[in-house]
Amino acid sequence: MLDFLQAVSDGMLFGATYALIGIGFTLVFGVMHKLNLSYAAASIGAAYSGLLILKVFAAAPAWAVFLSAFVGGGVIGYLVYLTCFHFIPLSNPLAPLMSTVGMFLLIDEVIVHATNGMPQNYPAMFDDVMIRAGGYTLRGDLLLVFGLSVLCMIGLLALLYRTKLGLATRAVSQQPVAAQLCGIRVARVNAMTFVVTGLVGGIAGAMMGAAVGALSPVLTAPLTVKGLIVTVIGGLGSIPGAIIAGLLVGGLENVFQLYRGVTERDLYVMLLLFVFLVFRPGGIFTAKSGRD
Amino acid sequence: MEFYYGLAQIVGVHTLLGLSAYIVLLTGQVTMAQAAFFGIGAYVAGMLTVLAGWHIVPALGASAVMGSATACAVGFPALRVKGLMLVVATLAFGEGVRLFFFNFDYQIARGDLKLGPVGSEGFRQIRYFPEHGWTTGEVMLFIWVFVVLVMAVLWWFDRSRYGSVLRAVGEDELAAQSVGINLTAVKVSAMTIGGAIAGLGGGIFAHYTTHIEHSNFNVLVATFAIAYPIVGGLSNVFGTLAAVIFVQAFLIEGLRDLGDWRNLLFGALIVLAMNLRPHGLFGKRRGSSHA
Amino acid sequence: MLELRRAARYFGGVRAVDGLDLTVAEGQIFGLIGPNGSGKSTAVNVITGLFPLTSGEILFQNESLAALPTHRRLQLGIARTFQNIRLFGQLTVWQNLWVAQNSPEDRARRSFFARWLGGEKGVRAEISQLLEFSGLSARQDELAANLSFGEQRRLELARALATKPKLLLLDEPAAGMNSEEIGHLRERIIKLRERGVTILLVEHVMELVMGVTDRIAVLNFGQKIAEGTPAQVQNDPAVKKAYLGGA
Numbered sequence: 008m009l010d011f012l013q014a015v016s017d018g019m020l021f022g023a024t025y026a027l028i029g030i031g032f033t034l035v036f037g038v039m040h041k042l043n044l045s046y047a048a049a050s051i052g053a054a055y056s057g058l059l060i061l062k063v064f065a066a067a068p069a070w071a072v073f074l075s076a077f078v079g080g081g082v083i084g085y086l087v088y089l090t091c092f093h094f095i096p097l098s099n100p101l102a103p104l105m106s107t108v109g110m111f112l113l114i115d116e117v118i119v120h121a122t123n124g125m126p127q128n129y130p131a132m133f134d135d136v137m138i139r140a141g142g143y144t145l146r147g148d149l150l151l152v153f154g155l156s157v158l159c160m161i162g163l164l165a166l167l168y169r170t171k172l173g174l175a176t177r178a179v180s181q182q183p184v185a186a187q188l189c190g191i192r193v194a195r196v197n198a199m200t201f202v203v204t205g206l207v208g209g210i211a212g213a214m215m216g217a218a219v220g221a222l223s224p225v226l227t228a229p230l231t232v233k234g235l236i237v238t239v240i241g242g243l244g245s246i247p248g249a250i251i252a253g254l255l256v257g258g259l260e261n262v263f264q265l266y267r268g269v270t271e272r273d274l275y276v277m278l279l280l281f282v283f284l285v286f287r288p289g290g291i292f293t294a295k296s297g298r299d
Numbered sequence: 300m301e302f303y304y305g306l307a308q309i310v311g312v313h314t315l316l317g318l319s320a321y322i323v324l325l326t327g328q329v330t331m332a333q334a335a336f337f338g339i340g341a342y343v344a345g346m347l348t349v350l351a352g353w354h355i356v357p358a359l360g361a362s363a364v365m366g367s368a369t370a371c372a373v374g375f376p377a378l379r380v381k382g383l384m385l386v387v388a389t390l391a392f393g394e395g396v397r398l399f400f401f402n403f404d405y406q407i408a409r410g411d412l413k414l415g416p417v418g419s420e421g422f423r424q425i426r427y428f429p430e431h432g433w434t435t436g437e438v439m440l441f442i443w444v445f446v447v448l449v450m451a452v453l454w455w456f457d458r459s460r461y462g463s464v465l466r467a468v469g470e471d472e473l474a475a476q477s478v479g480i481n482l483t484a485v486k487v488s489a490m491t492i493g494g495a496i497a498g499l500g501g502g503i504f505a506h507y508t509t510h511i512e513h514s515n516f517n518v519l520v521a522t523f524a525i526a527y528p529i530v531g532g533l534s535n536v537f538g539t540l541a542a543v544i545f546v547q548a549f550l551i552e553g554l555r556d557l558g559d560w561r562n563l564l565f566g567a568l569i570v571l572a573m574n575l576r577p578h579g580l581f582g583k584r585r586g587s588s589h590a
Numbered sequence: 591m592l593e594l595r596r597a598a599r600y601f602g603g604v605r606a607v608d609g610l611d612l613t614v615a616e617g618q619i620f621g622l623i624g625p626n627g628s629g630k631s632t633a634v635n636v637i638t639g640l641f642p643l644t645s646g647e648i649l650f651q652n653e654s655l656a657a658l659p660t661h662r663r664l665q666l667g668i669a670r671t672f673q674n675i676r677l678f679g680q681l682t683v684w685q686n687l688w689v690a691q692n693s694p695e696d697r698a699r700r701s702f703f704a705r706w707l708g709g710e711k712g713v714r715a716e717i718s719q720l721l722e723f724s725g726l727s728a729r730q731d732e733l734a735a736n737l738s739f740g741e742q743r744r745l746e747l748a749r750a751l752a753t754k755p756k757l758l759l760l761d762e763p764a765a766g767m768n769s770e771e772i773g774h775l776r777e778r779i780i781k782l783r784e785r786g787v788t789i790l791l792v793e794h795v796m797e798l799v800m801g802v803t804d805r806i807a808v809l810n811f812g813q814k815i816a817e818g819t820p821a822q823v824q825n826d827p828a829v830k831k832a833y834l835g836g837a
Contacts, residue, residue, distance in 0.1 A: 042383045101329070103573070105573050106570050108526065113563060120563065235386075273398055274398045280388075464689050466681060467678045479661045
């Protein structure tokens, strides 16, 4: 029982990063009705870019790495916007999708080239802090991962619901043509969506690196699949859905691993997705659809 | 010459992979499951020739049948999942199949040797072609007979009413329903045919490469499968062929001198192609649409 | 031929169609009018099966349509045109008509045996006839997306006719037309009735409705507020109130 609780709580704390990735996918889908398949790779890439600061200041503290990953994420996000969504006419559904696939491959390769394919160590904070209660351990670094991720989510929700940009974003997601007629510069909103999700992705990638202790380019494909699963389970376009789904997937993944081992773990996560697709294809929070 | 035969083999098999996605994409279903059907076909054909001693042609027939049966089974639940969600669902299905093969063991002893798939190590010794004395050139021709056959069938579909019906569904499902088109029949049939082509391609792949494993059927391969018809354009089958030649011959082999930078260039080239020609290298220029 | 009994379609709290009773007799040209948002388009969508009924019944030739999907209703003989044209832009004019030949008669002609007996020729002849009726013969190989707006409207109608309908639902076919075009449309509708097609015309443009229908029903807020001949409806005070508001 204790093992179970431990697995669930560790999984959920880590699952906050999945939630962030899910948020990134779902936000772009909600605003532009497009899938950005490069997002998970971009987030890992942003985490790597955080390590660049160590090249300049070899003794930089962990939080500086996290911060530069955050900034790097925003930059990469904007780049993805430019290469995949700014010039390609958005009425064409397949071309932007394919372009994001191209960016996925490109980012992957850049990472491999820059690091010669070797996994890189990632700094963590509070990894020596352990809060114990009986046989149960609460890892300090995981708590930080969770905490920072939650802060990120709060910041994002504040942006969406308390700022003018957020209002414009919500308008565009509901009625892009009408929004444009009201004077909202849709292209600018789209670009900012990518920058914001990029920033979020940077935190997610950095937190993942911090929790695991290392980064490797082989993470990109599984993370993409997992992020998409989280997005679908949460409901495409729903941020609260992505948050809940991320924690759910994180927790359950660990539980599967506890009982069935690492090799079968992913199969069960896949099964979880199929259960949702069969019984609740709209996800936890189905996006509201119009009458048409 | 051997080198060019080998290249032609790769182009042939990848064309089948691309064509399997082509017909499904026509109906507007973006499928990341083709690599899974490809893999199923590969394992089935391999096991039939190696473990059951079948002749290659019926083995390929069986792989096509298995591919189409699985695709048909996937096609029905796929109807419930709209648009980009289908990408995710098929991606997950593909990963599920790959994980299955990652864990799949089935071995038979033949004398001292143990033959058959072994989980993560894969399926080695699919030696039908060498054992029966086929030269590289003969294998290449064999592959291309099938490629030409499939292309001819799809070309004929494109010119027939079925082809127009497929594209009508892909363009506007609501209008298609309203003129009496049965969406379920059309979408599932396209998926099934795509599965058959992928299964066939996989069966051939297993035999010319002689060793298959789960990673041969991963997300990247699934991506290639839809990349070919998208980059080549959905107007006709030659677009897909052109895209395969462009990618495999030009990019991967032609840029051999650039060594490790090829893969980098590949992603960049896809991005460039989509920006410059969003309807594909051979896509028709669309007329202006009225709101 | 068509009967709606207390048909209702709710979208959450919105009662788009609220207890509608409607009877269209065979061979009639029946008009359905009402202010914006009165439920006319929803009524069409419910008859064709795009939305299921929340309650009530729809009978076509005395058989209930409940649970029949749209394409099956088409095979029974119910076709429609769309208010904002939904052509297959990437298909040619000819192909748009070709894919619409889904009546039981045409499906039989495509069967294996029928083909050998020359069924295909009949198909070509019929498409050519439709093209002539719609004045589109010269444009048969053009992509539908490249047609002019007027040509697209005609193709939309021709495509509905390719399905060999018994009942044709026209959803605001006269929107944006000038008087001359409305005159042409009126003639075409009358010709259709002569060919044996029953027509339910949903329309705003009174010039067309009053000039071509046998009978009109007026909707407001999803309910029928008046019914009768064009003359009767024009003089009905409830109708005037619905359109103009106030006394």
